[in-house]
Amino acid sequence: MGPDNREWLEGMKLISIGLVCAVLSAGLVISLGRAVLTDDADRPVARAEILIPASTR
Template identity: 80%
Template sequence: MGPDNREWLEGARLISIGVAAAVVSAGLVIGVGRAVMIDDADRPVARAEILIPASTR
């Protein structure tokens, strides 16, 4: 294998590692974003469930 091939393979490996890291970090950001959105959406429902029985007593 010539030096040019070796450099190309090293560059390709670095690019593939970068792409994999970007995909993983994007997945984490999306997962955290969904968790925050779902958490925010559930809070008013939980409050309503607490308030409704208290007001009907």
């Protein structure tokens, strides 16, 4: 292999490492975000009651 091919292979290796790191970090951020934001999913939803003013009863 010539020096040009070696540089091209080194660049492809760096690109692949960058893509793997980007995918892993995005997956980590998404899963942590879901864990933090969906913590309230286990609790029952409170129902809003309609308040009627005493003057209209």
